[in-house]
Amino acid sequence: MxxxxxxxxxxxxxxxxxxxxxxxxxxxxxxxxxxxxxxxxxxxxxxxxxxxxxxxxxxxxxxxxxxxxxxxxxxxxxxxxxxxxxxxxxxxxxxxxxxxxxxxxxxxxxxxxxxxxxxxxxxxxxxxxxxxxxxxxxxxxxxxxxxxxxxxxxxxxxxxxxxxxxxxxxxxxxxxxxxxxxxxxxxxxxEAPDLPIVVGFDGGAGDTGALVAGVRQLREEYDFAADTIEAIGDIVREGEQALAEGDIAELGRLMDFNHGLLEALGVSSRSLDRMVWAARDAGAEGAKLTGAGGGGCVVALDETDETSTALRFTPGCEEAFRAELDRDGVRVEQPxxxxxxxxx
Ligand SMILES: Nc1ncnc2c1ncn2[C@@H]1O[C@H](COP(=O)(O)OP(=O)(O)OP(=O)(O)O)[C@@H](O)[C@H]1O
Ligand SMILES: C[C@@](O)(CCO)CC(=O)[O-]
Ligand SMILES: [Mg+2]
Known part of the structure; x- marks a missing residue:
C-alpha cells in the first residue's frame, strides 16, 4: 500500500x-x-x-x-x-x-x-x-x-x-x-517570501471547461478581449518582480488589477466580487478570484486577521482561512x- x-x-x-x-x-x-x-x-x-x-x-x-x-x-x-x-x-x-x-x-x-x-x-x-x-x-x-x-x-x-x-x-x-x-x-x-495568504470560499464551484470556453469565445470575437488577456500577461511580469523583491503592497495592487481584468472577461461572480471587496475594505493589500472562477475561492494578502474576520461576516462567504505557502510538492505519506x- x-x-x-x-x-x-x-x-x-x-x-x-x-x-x-x-x-x-x-x-x-x-x-x-x-x-x-x-x-x-x-x-x-x-x-x-x-x-x-x-x-x-x-x-x-x-x-x-x-x-x-x-x-x-x-x-x-x-x-x-x-x-x-x-x-x-x-x-x-x-x-x-x-x-x-x-x-x-x-x-x-x-x-x-x-x-x-x-x-x-x-x-x-x-x-x-x-x-x-x-x-x-x-x-x-x-x-x-x-x-x-x-x-x-x-x-x-x-x-x-x-x-x-x-x-x-x-x-x-x-x-x-x-x-x-x-x-x-x-x-x-x-523564489517567494512567505506570503500572508487568506482564502475566502463561497461554498460553490465553477465549471472550468465552460469558463475557459467562454473566455476563448470573447477573445475570438473582440480584439479588446485579446488585449485584456495580454494585459494580464503584463501584470504577471510586473508581479514576478514584486515577488522577487518581497514587495507585498505592490503584489496586492497588481492582484486587484488582475481581478478587474478577470471580471471584465466574465469569470467572476457576485459572491466572488463581494468577498474581494470585503477583503479590500478590511485592509487587505489586494484580493482577486483564484482559478477558473464562476464561484469558489478568492485569495487576498493580509498580515493581520482583519481580512479573515471580515470574510467570515460576509454574506455568501462560507469559510475563510489562512493558507501557508507549501514549499513541498508531491510527497510520500504514511498510509x-x-x-x-x-x-x-
Ligand atoms: N477528493 C476528491 N476525490 C475524488 N475526486 C476529486 C477530489 N477532488 C477533486 N476531484 C476531481 O476533480 C474535479 C474538480 O476539478 P476542477 O478542475 O473542476 O476543479 P478544481 O481543480 O478544484 O479547481 P481549479 O481547476 O479551478 O483550480 C472533481 O469533479 C473530481 O473529478
Ligand atoms: C482557468 C485555468 O487557467 C486555471 C484553472 O485552475 C485553466 C488552466 O490553466 O488549465
Ligand atoms: Mg482543476
Missing part, C-alpha cells in the same frame, strides 16, 4: 491568460489531497472517495462504463469523479511500462482519496488528486518518478479529461510545490491506519 499527497494552489496572477501562452504564477498552499494505491490481484479499479458527497462513496469497475457505486449517487458525479482517477492510473501504467518495459495494463488497484481541498473551487483539487494518484500508483509498482515527470504526466491526464482546455500551471505547481512560473511548456520554480481504510 502506498500513499502520496500533493498540495492545492492559489493563483497570485495569470489564470485563464495562461491558457493562451501568457505567463502565470500559482503558489502551492498547505491543503492536500492524499491518494492511497494498493495493487490488486485482478485488473479492477476500486475507488473510494471520501469527500465527493457527504458520506463519500466507493466505486468498483474495470472500465468507466461499468461503474457500480455503493451508494445512490448520480451517474454524472461518478463520471466527473472517476475521470481524473482513471487518467492518473492510465498515466501510471504507461510510466511503469516506459521505465521498466513491463506491460502492467492489466494491473488493478484499490484507490482511496482523501482531500482537504474543496472541489471545483479554484484551489486545484483536480491537479492535486491527479498528481498524488500518479505518484502513489507508480510507487506501488516499484517505480519512482521525478516530480517533473509526475507533473508532465499529470498535465497529460488533465489535458485529456478537460478536452484540451488545460495549461501546465496547476499540475506543475502541485507536483513541485512553492511558487512557480508557467509560460506555455516553460515551467519553473521561483492511513486500517480502520480509516475500512470500506476501501
Amino acid at each position: 502506498t500513499t502520496s499527497s500533493a498540495p492545492g494552489k492559489v493563483y497570485l496572477f495569470g489564470e485563464h491568460a495562461v491558457v493562451y501562452g501568457e505567463p502565470a504564477v500559482p503558489c502551492a498552499i498547505e491543503r492536500r489531497a492524499r491518494v492511497t494505491a494498493e495493487r490488486r490481484d485482478d485488473e479492477l479499479l476500486r475507488v473510494h472517495a471520501d469527500d465527493l458527497s457527504l458520506d463519500g462513496f466507493t466505486v468498483e469497475y474495470s472500465g468507466s462504463s461499468e461503474s457500480k457505486p455503493d451508494v445512490a449517487v448520480s451517474e454524472s458525479l461518478i463520471d466527473a469523479a472517476m475521470g481524473y482517477v482513471d487518467a492518473a492510473v492510465e498515466q501510471a501504467r504507461e510510466a511503469v511500462a516506459e521505465e521498466r518495459g513491463e506491460d502492467v495494463s492489466e494491473v488493478g488497484f484499490d484507490i482511496t482519496i482523501e482531500s482537504d481541498i474543496p472541489l471545483g473551487a479554484g484551489l486545484g483539487s483536480s491537479a492535486a488528486v491527479t498528481v498524488a494518484g500518479i505518484d502513489a500508483a507508480t510507487r506501488e509498482l516499484g517505480v519512482e518518478l521525478s516530480p517533473e515527470t509526475v507533473a508532465d504526466r499529470a498535465f497529460q491526464a488533465e489535458y485529456e479529461v478537460q478536452s484540451g482546455e488545460a495549461s501546465r500551471a496547476d499540475t506543475f505547481c502541485s507536483a513541485m510545490g512553492g511558487a512557480v512560473r508557467v509560460e506555455g511548456d516553460d515551467c519553473r520554480r521561483i 492511513p491506519s486500517d480502520d480509516r481504510m475500512e470500506g476501501a
Whole structure:
C-alpha cells in the first residue's frame, strides 16, 4: 500500500491568460489531497472517495462504463469523479511500462482519496488528486518518478479529461510545490517570501471547461478581449518582480488589477466580487478570484486577521482561512491506519 499527497494552489496572477501562452504564477498552499494505491490481484479499479458527497462513496469497475457505486449517487458525479482517477492510473501504467518495459495494463488497484481541498473551487483539487494518484500508483509498482515527470504526466491526464482546455500551471505547481512560473511548456520554480495568504470560499464551484470556453469565445470575437488577456500577461511580469523583491503592497495592487481584468472577461461572480471587496475594505493589500472562477475561492494578502474576520461576516462567504505557502510538492505519506481504510 502506498500513499502520496500533493498540495492545492492559489493563483497570485495569470489564470485563464495562461491558457493562451501568457505567463502565470500559482503558489502551492498547505491543503492536500492524499491518494492511497494498493495493487490488486485482478485488473479492477476500486475507488473510494471520501469527500465527493457527504458520506463519500466507493466505486468498483474495470472500465468507466461499468461503474457500480455503493451508494445512490448520480451517474454524472461518478463520471466527473472517476475521470481524473482513471487518467492518473492510465498515466501510471504507461510510466511503469516506459521505465521498466513491463506491460502492467492489466494491473488493478484499490484507490482511496482523501482531500482537504474543496472541489471545483479554484484551489486545484483536480491537479492535486491527479498528481498524488500518479505518484502513489507508480510507487506501488516499484517505480519512482521525478516530480517533473509526475507533473508532465499529470498535465497529460488533465489535458485529456478537460478536452484540451488545460495549461501546465496547476499540475506543475502541485507536483513541485512553492511558487512557480508557467509560460506555455516553460515551467519553473521561483523564489517567494512567505506570503500572508487568506482564502475566502463561497461554498460553490465553477465549471472550468465552460469558463475557459467562454473566455476563448470573447477573445475570438473582440480584439479588446485579446488585449485584456495580454494585459494580464503584463501584470504577471510586473508581479514576478514584486515577488522577487518581497514587495507585498505592490503584489496586492497588481492582484486587484488582475481581478478587474478577470471580471471584465466574465469569470467572476457576485459572491466572488463581494468577498474581494470585503477583503479590500478590511485592509487587505489586494484580493482577486483564484482559478477558473464562476464561484469558489478568492485569495487576498493580509498580515493581520482583519481580512479573515471580515470574510467570515460576509454574506455568501462560507469559510475563510489562512493558507501557508507549501514549499513541498508531491510527497510520500504514511498510509492511513486500517480502520480509516475500512470500506476501501
Ligand atoms: N477528493 C476528491 N476525490 C475524488 N475526486 C476529486 C477530489 N477532488 C477533486 N476531484 C476531481 O476533480 C474535479 C474538480 O476539478 P476542477 O478542475 O473542476 O476543479 P478544481 O481543480 O478544484 O479547481 P481549479 O481547476 O479551478 O483550480 C472533481 O469533479 C473530481 O473529478
Ligand atoms: C482557468 C485555468 O487557467 C486555471 C484553472 O485552475 C485553466 C488552466 O490553466 O488549465
Ligand atoms: Mg482543476
